[in-house]
Amino acid sequence: MSDPTRGEVSHQDRGPRHRGEGSGEDGPRRGGGLWHAVREIAMIAVTALVISFVVKTFVAQAFWIPSGSMENTLVYGDRVMVSKIQAGALDVDRGDIVVFEDPGGWLTPAPQVSRGPVMDGVLSVLEFIGVAPVTEGNHLIKRVVGLGGDTVACCDDDGLLTVNGEPIEEDYLYPGDSASTVDFEVTVPEDHIWVMGDHRSNSRDSRANDDGTGATGSVPRENVVGQAFVLLFPLDRITWFSVPEAFADVPEEAP
Numbered sequence: 001m002s003d004p005t006r007g008e009v010s011h012q013d014r015g016p017r018h019r020g021e022g023s024g025e026d027g028p029r030r031g032g033g034l035w036h037a038v039r040e041i042a043m044i045a046v047t048a049l050v051i052s053f054v055v056k057t058f059v060a061q062a063f064w065i066p067s068g069s070m071e072n073t074l075v076y077g078d079r080v081m082v083s084k085i086q087a088g089a090l091d092v093d094r095g096d097i098v099v100f101e102d103p104g105g106w107l108t109p110a111p112q113v114s115r116g117p118v119m120d121g122v123l124s125v126l127e128f129i130g131v132a133p134v135t136e137g138n139h140l141i142k143r144v145v146g147l148g149g150d151t152v153a154c155c156d157d158d159g160l161l162t163v164n165g166e167p168i169e170e171d172y173l174y175p176g177d178s179a180s181t182v183d184f185e186v187t188v189p190e191d192h193i194w195v196m197g198d199h200r201s202n203s204r205d206s207r208a209n210d211d212g213t214g215a216t217g218s219v220p221r222e223n224v225v226g227q228a229f230v231l232l233f234p235l236d237r238i239t240w241f242s243v244p245e246a247f248a249d250v251p252e253e254a255p
Contacts, residue, residue: 061084065141069202072175080097083227083228095243096228097143097228151185154184159178186213195219229241
């Protein structure tokens with residue numbers, strides 16, 4: 001920024017100056033320049049934090065994977081970026097991996113791990129503004145296998161999951177896992193989703209929280225935080241997620 005007073009002198013100052021008769025302008029200018037630089041850096045930092053908070057609140061947020069229920073698609077310690085647009089303007093599709101808030105009773109209370117008051121405070125601030133991935137709380141991550149109105153069942157004569165009567169070849173399942181360790185058939189309530197982990201033998205998902213009707217095991221759409229669209233850490237596992245082809249032929253209604 002230019003100094004509006006720079007180059008402006010009074011009529012009394014137009015005469016020549018002698019060494020040692022300076023007005024002291026050089027000192028204040030150096031101090032003012034330092035303050036100006038500090039102020040600019042502070043403004044940039046605040047702007048970046050505000051943008052980060054807005055992005056985290058309305059667009060995307062990073063999450064940390066705390067369990068093995070989605071192996072081998074996601075493993076313990078992975079970081080994923082979650083699009084929050086899918087929770088609002090766009091819709092969630094069958095096959096999407098979504099983060100959602102615990103509908104109630106899915107998670108058991110876990111002891112809080114303290115890293116010390118200073119580090120806990122720093123991490124809390126960074127999580128709040130969206131710089132650090134969310135590591136704790138009441139969020140879960142699973143794969144959507146049924147939407148509102150769908151009939152989801154397992155298993156058919158070939159041991160496959162079916163959605164509206166269509167068998168699903170789930171190539172993302174954990175090696176050696178079956179489509180489900182328990183048999184079930186439910187109709188997903190409207191404005192809800194039915195979710196299951198990719199590591200079916202190690203996932204407490206909709207199956208484990210249902211009463212056999214689909215009513216209690218389905219997740220309300222309003223609880224969905226967003227869709228995981230990229231695995232961004234560790235760097236050697238970076239992966240973009242898309243809807244599996246397995247769900248392409250699922251009819252909109254059960255036969």
